[in-house]
Amino acid sequence: MAATKTFRVLPGFNITLGFTLAYLSLIVLIPLSAVFLKTTSLSFAEYWHVVTAPRVVATYKLSFGLSLVAAAINSVFGLMLAWALVRYSFPGKRLVDALVDLPFALPTAVAGIALTALYAKNGWIGQYLDPLGIQVAFKPLGILVALVFIGLPFVVRTVQPILEDLDTELEEAATSLGAHRWQTFRHVILPILLPALLTGFALAFARAVGEYGSVIFIAGNIPMVSEITPLMIITKLEQYDYAGATAIATVMLMLSFTLLLIINGLQAWTSKRTGRDR
Amino acid sequence: MSIQVKDIHKQFGSFVALDKVSLEFPTGELVALLGPSGCGKTTLLRIIAGLESADSGQVLLDGEDASGTHVRERQVGFVFQHYALFRHMTVFDNVAFGMRMKPRSQRPSDKQIRTKVHDLLKLVQLDWLADRFPAQLSGGQRQRIALARALAVEPRVLLLDEPFGALDAKVRKELRRWLRNLHDELHITSIFVTHDQEEALEVADRVVLMDHGKVEQIGTPEEVYRHPATPFVYSFLGSVNLFHGRIEGDTVQVGEDVLPHVPHGFDHGAEVVAFARPHELDIVIDGEAGNGVAARISRILAFGVTARVELDGVNGASGQHFEVELTRSRVLELGLAEGQAVRLVPSRLKLFERETVGGVLQ
Numbered sequence: 001m002a003a004t005k006t007f008r009v010l011p012g013f014n015i016t017l018g019f020t021l022a023y024l025s026l027i028v029l030i031p032l033s034a035v036f037l038k039t040t041s042l043s044f045a046e047y048w049h050v051v052t053a054p055r056v057v058a059t060y061k062l063s064f065g066l067s068l069v070a071a072a073i074n075s076v077f078g079l080m081l082a083w084a085l086v087r088y089s090f091p092g093k094r095l096v097d098a099l100v101d102l103p104f105a106l107p108t109a110v111a112g113i114a115l116t117a118l119y120a121k122n123g124w125i126g127q128y129l130d131p132l133g134i135q136v137a138f139k140p141l142g143i144l145v146a147l148v149f150i151g152l153p154f155v156v157r158t159v160q161p162i163l164e165d166l167d168t169e170l171e172e173a174a175t176s177l178g179a180h181r182w183q184t185f186r187h188v189i190l191p192i193l194l195p196a197l198l199t200g201f202a203l204a205f206a207r208a209v210g211e212y213g214s215v216i217f218i219a220g221n222i223p224m225v226s227e228i229t230p231l232m233i234i235t236k237l238e239q240y241d242y243a244g245a246t247a248i249a250t251v252m253l254m255l256s257f258t259l260l261l262i263i264n265g266l267q268a269w270t271s272k273r274t275g276r277d278r
Numbered sequence: 279m280s281i282q283v284k285d286i287h288k289q290f291g292s293f294v295a296l297d298k299v300s301l302e303f304p305t306g307e308l309v310a311l312l313g314p315s316g317c318g319k320t321t322l323l324r325i326i327a328g329l330e331s332a333d334s335g336q337v338l339l340d341g342e343d344a345s346g347t348h349v350r351e352r353q354v355g356f357v358f359q360h361y362a363l364f365r366h367m368t369v370f371d372n373v374a375f376g377m378r379m380k381p382r383s384q385r386p387s388d389k390q391i392r393t394k395v396h397d398l399l400k401l402v403q404l405d406w407l408a409d410r411f412p413a414q415l416s417g418g419q420r421q422r423i424a425l426a427r428a429l430a431v432e433p434r435v436l437l438l439d440e441p442f443g444a445l446d447a448k449v450r451k452e453l454r455r456w457l458r459n460l461h462d463e464l465h466i467t468s469i470f471v472t473h474d475q476e477e478a479l480e481v482a483d484r485v486v487l488m489d490h491g492k493v494e495q496i497g498t499p500e501e502v503y504r505h506p507a508t509p510f511v512y513s514f515l516g517s518v519n520l521f522h523g524r525i526e527g528d529t530v531q532v533g534e535d536v537l538p539h540v541p542h543g544f545d546h547g548a549e550v551v552a553f554a555r556p557h558e559l560d561i562v563i564d565g566e567a568g569n570g571v572a573a574r575i576s577r578i579l580a581f582g583v584t585a586r587v588e589l590d591g592v593n594g595a596s597g598q599h600f601e602v603e604l605t606r607s608r609v610l611e612l613g614l615a616e617g618q619a620v621r622l623v624p625s626r627l628k629l630f631e632r633e634t635v636g637g638v639l640q
Contacts, residue, residue: 172329174375174379191366
């Protein structure tokens with residue numbers, strides 16, 4: 001067998017791969033495996049009992065359901081925001097651009113308290129919503145508002161650069177071929193943005209699932225109604241039930257991982273369809 | 279369909295892109311808009327297409343004012359310099375796009391679309407690429423697909439914006455010939471924008487020369503090449519030698535040298551600029567002083583049938599460069615060598631009064 005040595009153009013493949021793996025292990029894999037390891041102090045029956053307790057199951061539904069809804073809302077409005085920021089010039093555009101990142105910088109507890117104050121029955125916004133029968137604070141709707149708030153920057157920031165690169169000629173070509181605005185958006189722009197949009201969706205979703213600080217203030221934390229999964233974990237920890245806490249954490253991890261994997265697969269599929277990996 | 283533009287004026291800030299341009303494009307012709315970059319040719323094309331709107335003036339399509347008509351209703355096929363193909367669609371889907379976007383009542387059936395797309399792909403000779411994505415095609419192929427896509431909606435006019443601008447020289451030449459043949463087959467009124475004079479002269483039925491937002495000359499390729507109306511047209515179409523001089527009786531005085539010429543319609547003492555193409559200059563080795571412009575040979579490029587001799591002016595035309603085209607045998611016959619002092623005698627000279635030249639010439 002004639003083994004020809006292949007040369008790589010970029011140096012340091014081995015060292016970067018080694019470093020990447022070591023770093024990932026240290027920062028991500030070791031802490032996560034510790035979570036699984038800790039759970040093994042429970043028997044399977046005990047584990048199953050903890051993770052399928054009705055109160056805990058209710059939190060899964062709330063956490064993952066609302067996170068998906070929040071990520072979906074952020075995808076729609078994040079896209080609109082990115083579109084406005086890229087395509088139009090208006091006074092204060094730079095300011096708006098900077099504001100988008102604010103949910104990243106703000107301590108989430110501050111955001112939670114501020115939102116609660118706004119949406120409580122006697123708050124600035126809440127006082128007008130209450131007569132309409134809409135209660136935001138201390139309800140699942142309040143959690144959704146908080147999750148939308150903290151997830152906002154992700155979609156904007158992932159879609160923005162793609163949109164900036166998008167040639168207006170494509171739209172002009174579509175229009176000259178007789179496509180209406182909506183058709184141009186639907187058949188020309190959206191397919192090109194979809195991979196970035198999905199990345200933004202995945203990031204916003206992941207962030208929302210793990211969010212704790214802002215949610216607990218506005219959620220009201222009523223068992224079976226407005227408790228999120230991270231809160232369940234904290235509750236167990238406060239009762240020194242470490243194994244129970246990690247048990248719930250493993251379920252969260254696996255669910256998140258599965259969902260992110262699905263989103264990633266979807267993204268790979270769409271970018272293949274957009275011919276980008278060629 | 280005929281196209282007419284009337285008094286089109288367009289300004290970007292203080293920059294005048296089009297200055298009251300009026301033109302007529304008769305049915306079935308292939309017209310080139312030719313000019314240097316920034317002369318307003320692309321802006322004019324985009325205004326005709328409806329992708330841009332003029333500040334004032336009208337665009338008439340088949341005699342009807344189209345100024346208020348949206349691009350999608352104008353039925354123009356537009357081909358972009360950088361193809362503007364939809365990269366997430368296959369070649370087939372790209373070409374089918376226009377037909378699929380039609381309202382349901384006018385939309386052809388899937389089968390009709392398939393037949394039409396394959397016919398068009400055959401027309402551009404790329405039927406075998408139907409399932410590929412644009413990224414898998416070469417530049418020349420992409421532009422042909424873009425053309426097929428534009429033709430799919432049966433446009434009344436075809437507008438091409440520097441269609442071969444992004445291609446390499448060889449492919450460009452091939453596509454030129456191909457476009458000409460295609461036009462002879464379809465006879466669809468077409469306008470194409472280019473800054474390449476060779477391309478315009480080779481492909482078009484008529485050439486519109488533009489500069490600084492104004493039309494300089496309109497004519498067949500031969501007319502504009504043989505009888506340039508303005509100094510700009512003369513210098514833009516092909517290489518040119520120019521002499522600054524003054525009319526003295528029957529001659530043009532260039533410094534101490536004299537160009538023999540019979541000038542018409544110029545006053546004695548008028549300041550003129552004289553143009554001669556490289557092949558319109560002859561080299562005389564031992565001409566007496568006062569006949570022809572003195573120059574020194576700086577370089578002789580003799581490959582192929584014609585030889586190019588580059589010269590530097592001395593005396594009256596010092597600091598200027600000249601280019602002469604001779605046959606190879608003539609170069610050998612004269613025994614030209616680099617560094618040799620010679621005289622240039624034009625066989626044909628085109629004069630323009632200096633005032634009209636203004637700042638156009640560098």
